[in-house]
Amino acid sequence: MRLGYVNWLPPDLAAARAAGVARVHVDAWIAPSHTLASRVAEGSLAISPCAGCAEDLERLGLVARLVGADRLFAVSPAPVRVR
Structure with a gap:
């Protein structure tokens, strides 16, 4: 099986690959x-x-x-403190 991913692998899959239990080629x-959905x-x-959205x-x-x-975070510049 050819598996693509963006920036993470499920921990159990990564552990199985490391232990040689799962023979999965990861398209890194x-x-x-x-793009991944199109592939x-x-x-x-x-x-x-x-x-992705349901329509796509x-x-x-x-x-x-x-x-x-x-977990996604919204980030912004830290407020500037005036002394």
């Missing part, structure tokens, strides 16, 4: 979710975690299952 190049649709990847998945003929959630 960094790509945005829409799954065209067949160059078997599966990939990615973010339907258009590409893909199905999705929630496998986890990332």
Whole structure:
């Protein structure tokens, strides 16, 4: 199976690969979710975690299952303190 990913692997898969239990080739190049979804649709990847909206998945003929959630933060410059 050829697996693509953006910036993380599920910890159990990474551990299984390290232990030699799972023979998975990880397509390690960094790509945005829409590119990974397109590669799954065209067949160059078997599966990939990615973010996407229902309309895009339907258009590409893909199905999705929630496998986890990332903690996302909004960042901004620190406030400037006037002394």
